[in-house]
Amino acid sequence: MGPPPVVTGISPKEGPPGTRVTIRGEFLGNSVSDLIGLKICGCDCLLSAEWKSKNKIVARSGPCKGRGDIIVTTRFGGEGTSTVQFRGYHESIGPVKESAVWVEESVPLSMPWGRRPMSPTTYTPPDPLGLSTEGDDCKFPEEELNELFPDGSGKLSDENFQPGWYLLEHHSNTSYEDLKAGMVFLQRKVEGQKEGQLSFLKANTGAVMDQLDRLVILKNMYEEDQRKNGKEPLPSLQTAIEGIMNLLNKIKK
Known part of the structure; x- marks a missing residue:
């Protein structure tokens, strides 16, 4: 067992549900798999957590109200403590207020009783x-x-x-x-979208590199196949099938 995690700093210190919170501290896990729990003001936020390093985690706050601790739990250090608190609050969405869920991302409701949903041509995108x-x-x-x-x-x-x-x-x-x-x-909004794409690439660098390696292998196999059979492999395949059929006919005789 290692030392328990300790949260010593957060930014921002308050916000509505869905606020992107940067959590800093010590012993916040040795890897992504070591992080097994994260609560902000008592709300489970593990699904939104992005483990960056032993000293940094980024996550989205849940539907919490009031002040509360940020508790990190690791596989080898157990449940930790917090020296700072986050204040969650709910607010109505005004004309220039950001919402945690954009209108264009919401899934249209199905209407099983036969009513047709609104036509896409009548949909008005948000300003x-x-x-x-x-x-x-x-x-x-x-x-x-x-x-x-x-x-x-x-x-x-x-x-x-x-x-x-x-x-x-x-x-x-x-x-x-x-x-x-x-x-x-x-x-x-634009900066947030760019940051989200960049964080996704950073968090999945290993998987992206692995897929690139596989694409290179497939490319090499494709070029080798073209070198052996030409760009039109069907004649070679037909010749091979005809050779097998002739061999079978000889065996039958």
Whole structure:
């Protein structure tokens, strides 16, 4: 048995459910498999935990309220202690507040009683700035938009998307301060997605390298097969089958 884990620092120190928490301390496990338990304010957060090193773990907070310890449990050190606390709280999602689950990631509900789900063409994607779009009464005239952006489009999915068109169409009356807050929101979202992809690659470096090695082996086998049988292996296969059939006929006779 080794020394029990000790949590000595966290960042941030508070947040709503789903907050990405960086946990620092000592003896936080010798490897990924050594980490067998993680609780933040009494909520089990092991499934979201990313073991980085003996001194660092990154995880998402659960649906906890109030202050509580961060307890790490390892296979060889047992249950640890915490010298710091995390404060969890719940908040309503406002126009520029981040949500733990994005609307576009939610799975459409099935309707077994025969009602058809909403058509994808009628689905309205969430505003990328995290702001509430304005009503039809405040929309910029479409004729003027076509004049300003003759080759552009205000749809996010179009290749000729023009940000200016989108802002005039949905936020022509939005204050400058709200637009700045929306830009900060969008930057944080993009940076969070990049960080998530990078952490996935770092956590699975061994598996990625193993798959690359297997691809190289398959490539070498494919090139060797082409060298022996040519780029069109069917004639060689047909010749081999005919040779076997002739040999069988001779054996029967």
